[in-house]
Amino acid sequence: MSAIRLRAARFALNAAAAFSLGFILLPLFFVTWLAFFRQEIPSFPPEGYSLQWFAAAAANKSFVDGFILSLQVGIAATLIGLLLGVPASLALVRHRIPLGPGVNTFLLLPLVMPGIVLGTATYVFQIEVEITTSVPVMGSLVGLIAAHTLVVIPWVVRLVTASLAGFDRSIEEAAQNLGAGPVTTFWRVTLPSIRPGIVAAALFGFVTSFGNLEMSLFLVGPGRTTLPIAILQYLEWKIDPTVAAASLIQIVLIGVSMIVTDRYVKLSRVV
């Protein structure tokens, strides 16, 4: 009887898990479906299927420009974030720095800040910088990249410190015993062994930046919108297969990049 109850509990558990997973994936399923509709109005059941909306999405200037801008900002913010975050993580794990845990928490702070608050704060900050220095930062690419770097840094620190924590330092000592200098040791020993953490940090940093909406909303200038904002503005006006096709392209790109990354770093280990 206990075996039956255990099996029943297991079945209920799996059913509940499947329901939740389905709930998470359902909106993506509908977007995918809509992208292939023949008619423009999203009414069910569809009258037929067509691939014409992918051409329409590729011809839509705001989607294409938004995609290019998001890509530029994402890559730049990720690189700067790694440049600042990896050395900081090394220092935090390896060296007794004053207030170490406090500094660690501080660097993770942008992650728990509401995006809307980050957006308004950065907006008024850029206004003040522009008034004081008369450098046009409002709505500029540099301003956007700087703001996105702020939300990339916590991911880098979090994932790289985690991968450094499990690192055996005696390997480095061995390298130095064999005559390697600190720089050689870092490039040939330390860096390769924390590569999974760095790859994961780059992936998470990039997609955080690429998908950021709440903060970017305040920082984009006229004629300069990121892809998530272009999609949001389009959806506020109407929903049709064109926006679904643009979204599907995005879903496929992110999905493929995750599966490729997963071949090098097991995502289930780092998330």
Place this chain on the structure above:
Amino acid sequence: MSTIAPEAVAGGRTRLAGLLVVPATLFVALMLIGPLAILFRYSLNKFVPGQFMVDALVIENYIKFFTDGYYLNVLIRTVRVSVICTLACLVMGFPLAYVLARTQSRFKNLLVIAVVLPLFVGNAVRAAGWMTAFGSRGALNASLMGLGLIDQPLEIMYTENAVLIGIIAVNLPFMVLTLQSVIEGIPRNVEEAAFSLGANPPVMFRRVLWPLALPGILAGTILTFILAMNAYATPVLLGGPKFQTMGPLVYGQFAQQNNWPFGAAISFILMTATIVLTMTANFIVRRRSR
């Protein structure tokens, strides 16, 4: 002397290496604390229609928020939506997190990707999916009417229910991933020990799994609550212009009303609520685990 010199060198290098943390810290300080300080200063300014923002040192923006029924209602609605969504995420997220943490399946990585992928796709895209499903001729109404269960299409779009469903779906992956990492840290044999001592699954869950997973449950709850309080795309697209929550309210004050002082004050009220909740939960966890 020979014993002191190498130590000094080592100490110097350590101090030098410790400096590696400085650039990132300065960057966050400049780009986070600086802006927040200016935002707070703005929230104490006055807004005079026609004159835009006037320098002042008043708390009237905060008083306005807490004395006007409209704004208080927006805050209460946002907190209510956030609490419901967070509880739903916890109830729906735990089974999935448990299965993901304990599965031996070789498709585990694909399952994790299936949970993570929507997270990276963006809130607007996911709202688009629900818009397709909920419209008067959308998938849900079309199937219900096709089955003859209803004559008139259900009004789901632009209701609180649509916003709730949208936010739950957006936040569920965060809860699942947080819980999964905690459950993976709980040795499987403590569960087996409970079973062999005669506990049935519900008792094992209540007496073993829940207490051990509590830090993760709190972390996940805090995270999803913050995200729900802060939601923008989902309430705008699924709730429509009449369904105001704090996120769109802040944006409207900045972008449409040009009332920066009041917008800054609302931002601060939103952030303070976030910080107070995070610190309280942190405090409770630390006291419990002691």
